[in-house]
Amino acid sequence: MGPAQGQHAQHDSGHDEHSKDGVEHVLTLGPVTGRRQTLLMTSLLNASPVNVMEVLRGERDERPIANTKAASGLRALLEDGIFEQLGPAPRDPPLTIRASSLHASEHTYDLSLTALGQVRGLLVTQALRLLSVRHEMDNAFDEALLAWRADVGSNELTSYVDQLESDEWARLRTDVTAHCVTLKRSLGPLSSRWLPRTSLRAHQRLAGGSVVLRDVIDLMVGTTTSDQASVALLDVTTSPLGEGAERVMRYHALIQTLRSSTVPLRTSMFSTATGELWCSDVDDELLTRAVDDVLGALRAMAAIP
Amino acid sequence: MSQLTHRRLSPHILNRLIDEAPRDTLTLTDDHRRSLTARFRAVASTDHRRLDAWMVERAGQPYDTFRWSPATARRVIGNAALRRSRHDPTLTRFDAVALEVSDQLLRAVAGYSRPGSLASWLAQSSPSVVGLVSAEAANWATQLGEAAQGLEHAWSVAASDAYYDVARARTTLRGRRDLIIPRGLSRVLLRVRAGAPGKSAGPGLRADLTIDALAEPTGLAASRVIGLWPEAGVVLSVDGTMEDLRAGARDLVRTAAAFQRYRLAKAA
Known part of the structure; x- marks a missing residue:
C-alpha cells in the first residue's frame, strides 16, 4: 500500500493523492461563509468501504524484519535540529509538541478543536476503547459518556457538557452516535491475539528537557517483541482527513519509534466523519519527514514571543 | 556510593x-x-x-482522596491477568483480563467483597465502565507481558x-x-x-x-x-x-x- 493512500469509495481509482491533498481535503472556511455560520456535518455511509483492521494487519508474510536501529539516529537528528533552533540555554517551561501542534495550519480552521468537537472526539475514542474489548454498545453515546466520566472524573470539559442546552445536547448525542456507527461498521473484528491497546500515551523529553513530545495513540495492535515488524498504529479522528493528517500519522510513528526503539509496521488514520482511512507503511523516509515536521512545528512555536 | x-x-x-x-x-x-x-x-x-x-x-x-477508576484498577487486574495467562498458556492476556474482571464481579455477588473494594466498585459500575476497566487492564497486562516476554x-x-x-x-x-x-x-x-x-x-x-x-x-x-x-x-x-x-x-x-x-x- 502506498503512502497516504485514500480508502474512501470516491478514491477507488487509487491514483496518487499527494498533490490533491491540499486542495481536496483541507477544511478551508474562506470568505464566502463566515466561520460562525458554518458547522461540520456528519455524513453516514450506507456500507463501509473499508475494514480498518484488515488493512492495518495486511499480509503477514510480507512484513519486514523489525527495525530496532533507527531510533538512536532519529533522536540524534532531533537533538541536533533543536540545538540549532533553540541553542544550549534550557527552556523552562519546556516547549511541548503534541499531534495537534502538527495538525493545525495557519490557513485552516479546525472545528474539531472547539469544545464541542473535543467532547465528540473524546467520546468516540471511548467508544473505540469499548469496541476494542468487544463490549456490545447498544447506546453508544450514553455508554461512551459514562466511560469518559469514570475515566477523567470531573474537569473543564465535563462541566461544559453538564451545562449544554438541550438542543446542543441532542446535537452532540446524534453526532456521536453517527460517528460511532461509522466506527463500528468500519473497524472490523479485533482479535485478542493482536494485543489491542487503546489510548496509549507517550512522552519524550529532548534537549535536556527543553522540548517535550507528547502523544496519545488511539489504537495499537501487534507486538514489539517479534522479530518481524508487526505494530500498527491507528488514530481515529472525527474530522475529515486533511493536510495535517499525514503529519499526525508520521508523528505517531516517530514517537512510537523513540519510545520503544522499534519502528512500527504501519501508521494510519481513520475519519469517522467520512469513513476514509489513510494508511502508510513506516520506513526511514517517513520517519525523517516526521523529524522535519517536528522541527518545523518547533520553529513556529519558538517564533511566537 | x-x-x-x-x-x-x-x-x-x-x-x-x-x-x-x-x-x-x-x-x-x-x-x-x-x-x-x-x-x-x-x-x-x-x-x-x-x-x-x-x-x-x-x-x-498526602494523596488526594482515593477513588477507584479505570486507571487505578488497571494494575491490580492487569497483573492478575498476566499471572493467570502465565499459568494457562491457552489464554490470551485479553481473555485473562476478562476472566479476572468476572472473578471480581463474582466475588461481589457472592458477598466476599468489603465496601470500597475493587470488587464492590466494579459491581456497582455500569457495563461500559467495566469495559473501560478491561481496556486499561489489557493495556497494562500487554505492556508488562511485553517486558516479561523478552526476558531470558x-x-x-x-x-x-x-x-x-x-x-x-x-x-x-x-x-x-x-x-x-x-x-x-x-x-x-x-x-x-x-x-x-x-x-x-x-x-x-x-x-x-x-x-x-x-x-x-x-x-x-x-x-x-x-x-x-x-x-x-x-x-x-x-x-x-x-x-x-x-x-x-x-x-x-x-x-x-x-x-x-x-x-x-x-x-x-
Whole structure:
C-alpha cells in the first residue's frame, strides 16, 4: 500500500493523492461563509468501504524484519535540529509538541478543536476503547459518556457538557452516535491475539528537557517483541482527513519509534466523519519527514514571543 | 556510593540490567530493623500512616482522596491477568483480563467483597465502565507481558506488593513490585510506572528496594530494582547495596516527617 493512500469509495481509482491533498481535503472556511455560520456535518455511509483492521494487519508474510536501529539516529537528528533552533540555554517551561501542534495550519480552521468537537472526539475514542474489548454498545453515546466520566472524573470539559442546552445536547448525542456507527461498521473484528491497546500515551523529553513530545495513540495492535515488524498504529479522528493528517500519522510513528526503539509496521488514520482511512507503511523516509515536521512545528512555536 | 542507572528502553536492555546486577547479597539484620523503628517512632503520629515510593517522590505530600477508576484498577487486574495467562498458556492476556474482571464481579455477588473494594466498585459500575476497566487492564497486562516476554531469565508476576508494618510506630510501608526475577540467592525486581520519571524517581526506587528487603522475613535485599516507564521509553535501576538501602530508609523517615508536617499544617 502506498503512502497516504485514500480508502474512501470516491478514491477507488487509487491514483496518487499527494498533490490533491491540499486542495481536496483541507477544511478551508474562506470568505464566502463566515466561520460562525458554518458547522461540520456528519455524513453516514450506507456500507463501509473499508475494514480498518484488515488493512492495518495486511499480509503477514510480507512484513519486514523489525527495525530496532533507527531510533538512536532519529533522536540524534532531533537533538541536533533543536540545538540549532533553540541553542544550549534550557527552556523552562519546556516547549511541548503534541499531534495537534502538527495538525493545525495557519490557513485552516479546525472545528474539531472547539469544545464541542473535543467532547465528540473524546467520546468516540471511548467508544473505540469499548469496541476494542468487544463490549456490545447498544447506546453508544450514553455508554461512551459514562466511560469518559469514570475515566477523567470531573474537569473543564465535563462541566461544559453538564451545562449544554438541550438542543446542543441532542446535537452532540446524534453526532456521536453517527460517528460511532461509522466506527463500528468500519473497524472490523479485533482479535485478542493482536494485543489491542487503546489510548496509549507517550512522552519524550529532548534537549535536556527543553522540548517535550507528547502523544496519545488511539489504537495499537501487534507486538514489539517479534522479530518481524508487526505494530500498527491507528488514530481515529472525527474530522475529515486533511493536510495535517499525514503529519499526525508520521508523528505517531516517530514517537512510537523513540519510545520503544522499534519502528512500527504501519501508521494510519481513520475519519469517522467520512469513513476514509489513510494508511502508510513506516520506513526511514517517513520517519525523517516526521523529524522535519517536528522541527518545523518547533520553529513556529519558538517564533511566537 | 548510591548509584542510579539510566537507560533508554531497547529490546535487550532489561536482560542486560538483570545480567549486570550485583552478585553479592545483602541482608537487613534485626539491628537495622530496630534502628529504623526507633526513627519512625521519633516522628510521632496520632493516626496510622501508610508510606510508599510515590509519597517519597512527592516529598511526603498526602494523596488526594482515593477513588477507584479505570486507571487505578488497571494494575491490580492487569497483573492478575498476566499471572493467570502465565499459568494457562491457552489464554490470551485479553481473555485473562476478562476472566479476572468476572472473578471480581463474582466475588461481589457472592458477598466476599468489603465496601470500597475493587470488587464492590466494579459491581456497582455500569457495563461500559467495566469495559473501560478491561481496556486499561489489557493495556497494562500487554505492556508488562511485553517486558516479561523478552526476558531470558525465569520470571514471575508478584503475588502482592511488599508490606512492612513498623512495630509500635503506627506506620505501614508499601513497596510496589510487578515482576520478580530470581537471581542466584537473591532476586531482581521490576516495577512498571506510568508517565515519565521525574527527578525523584531514584529515591522512589530506593524506597521500594528498602521496603521489599524489610518485608522479606530473612531481610535479604533484592540485588537490583528496575523501574520501567514504557510511556517515556526509559529504564532506571538501583542496586541492592547497603548505601542504597540506607538511602531508601532515610528517605522514608524524612517522608514520614514531611507527611506529619502537612497533616499538622492542615489541622491548624
